[in-house]
Amino acid sequence: MENTPLFWVGFNAFVLAMLLLDLLVFNRKAHVVKMREALGWSVFWITLSLGFNYLVYRTMGRQAGLEFLTGYLIEKSLSVDNLFVFLLIFSYFRVPPQYQHKILFWGILGALVLRAIFILVGAALLAKFSFLLYVLGAFLIYTGIKMALSAGEPEIDPDSNPVVKFLSRHLPITSQLHEGKFFVRKDGLLFATPLLVVLVMVETTDVVFAVDSIPAILAVSRDTFIVYTSNVFALLGLRALYFALEGLMRLFHYLHYGLSLILVFIGGKLLLSEVVHLSMGISLGVVGVILALSITASLLFPKQAETPA
Numbered sequence: 001m002e003n004t005p006l007f008w009v010g011f012n013a014f015v016l017a018m019l020l021l022d023l024l025v026f027n028r029k030a031h032v033v034k035m036r037e038a039l040g041w042s043v044f045w046i047t048l049s050l051g052f053n054y055l056v057y058r059t060m061g062r063q064a065g066l067e068f069l070t071g072y073l074i075e076k077s078l079s080v081d082n083l084f085v086f087l088l089i090f091s092y093f094r095v096p097p098q099y100q101h102k103i104l105f106w107g108i109l110g111a112l113v114l115r116a117i118f119i120l121v122g123a124a125l126l127a128k129f130s131f132l133l134y135v136l137g138a139f140l141i142y143t144g145i146k147m148a149l150s151a152g153e154p155e156i157d158p159d160s161n162p163v164v165k166f167l168s169r170h171l172p173i174t175s176q177l178h179e180g181k182f183f184v185r186k187d188g189l190l191f192a193t194p195l196l197v198v199l200v201m202v203e204t205t206d207v208v209f210a211v212d213s214i215p216a217i218l219a220v221s222r223d224t225f226i227v228y229t230s231n232v233f234a235l236l237g238l239r240a241l242y243f244a245l246e247g248l249m250r251l252f253h254y255l256h257y258g259l260s261l262i263l264v265f266i267g268g269k270l271l272l273s274e275v276v277h278l279s280m281g282i283s284l285g286v287v288g289v290i291l292a293l294s295i296t297a298s299l300l301f302p303k304q305a306e307t308p309a
Contacts, residue, residue: 008225015232019109038243045237052233056226066280067221071230073287074220074266076241077259078213079234080252083242085205093198099180103195104239107202114207115231118214123224136215137270143215144263147256164200173197219266220283253303258294262287 049072057065090100126132167173173192178184182196217227265286269278 011229011232015112015236018236019105022105034243038240041240042237042244045233045240049233049237052229056229060226063280064221064223064226066284067223067226068230070220070280070284070287071217071227072234073284073291074216074262075213075231075234076237077255077262077291078209078216079238079241080255080259082206082209083238085209086202086242089198089201089205093194093201095195095198096177099177099195101239101243102180103199103202104242106199107206108235108238110203111206111210111235112232114203115210115214115235116228118210119218119224119227119231122214122218123222123227126218126222133219133270133273136219137267137273140215140219140263140267140270142267144260144267146260147263148260150256164197164204167192167197167200216263216266219270220280252295252298254294254298254301255291258290261290261294265290 053065053068053072056068086104089095090103095103126136171192172189173194173196174184174186175194177195178193180195181193182199184191184193214227214231217231221227221230266283269276269283
């Protein structure tokens with residue numbers, strides 16, 4: 001396997017085919033995704049990702065294989081916070097369960113395009129301006145500390161979202177859902193439905209999360225193909241992971257502390273790269289241990305239920 005334009009085209013064609021298969025065959029009709037179905041798809045995407053990881057290892061070498069796996073684990077872990085925000089958005093707008101899969105599908109499709117742009121631009125800047133590595137390291141440490149100090153439960157305020165405000169000013173929006181449609185025509189006029197507003201919220205919040213996750217993976221690997229493919233595979237399994245963990249996400253209340261520590265570790269590794277040289281195997285081990293400890297701590301010391309005032 002070589003990092004050539006032809007292979008980039010082939011990989012993206014494969015991703016597009018998988019998405020079309022998902023949308024037009026397996027989820028052609030809106031339905032409530034049950035736990036068993038979500039777990040099955042989660043296992044499928046994780047297995048496919050690890051299979052691709054093995055392919056990278058066999059054809060591009062051990063270093064590339066470790067970089068892919070580390071990037072995949074970081075993006076997958078950071079996406080748990082993303083899933084929690086999705087849950088809040090769906091609850092805020094009272095989105096029926098049967099339409100949530102459709103919104104996540106189009107939201108993640110848009111995220112793939114936006115993140116590809118972020119990755120290519122970010123990698124080009126790092127290649128041209130080496131001092132940006134230190135800026136990136138400092139930013140990751142700042143982000144990690146900020147995440148640790150936050151309450152871990154972001155607020156959802158559509159009225160302050162500039163994209164939603166722009167949409168509301170320039171496009172009439174219906175007050176009711178219309179069988180899962182994003183647009184409807186009434187009396188010859190085009191109206192947006194509340195589902196479009198939800199989709200816009202999902203897309204814009206993903207952009208915010210990409211500002212954290214993309215630098216973290218670029219700090220692990222400078223190979224745009226590795227960064228892009230690890231990001232894509234993590235995103236492809238995001239919908240299934242959401243439905244599989246929907247009822248369990250609140251259990252991992254220590255996970256955001258683990259994620260913040262990972263960001264600080266990667267940022268510190270960048271800042272000290274001229275002094276301390278850690279192999280990718282050690283970096284992967286540190287990330288894995290931090291994730292395991294934060295999840296174990298969440299299970300051993302469950303969050304106490306809040307008592308009503």
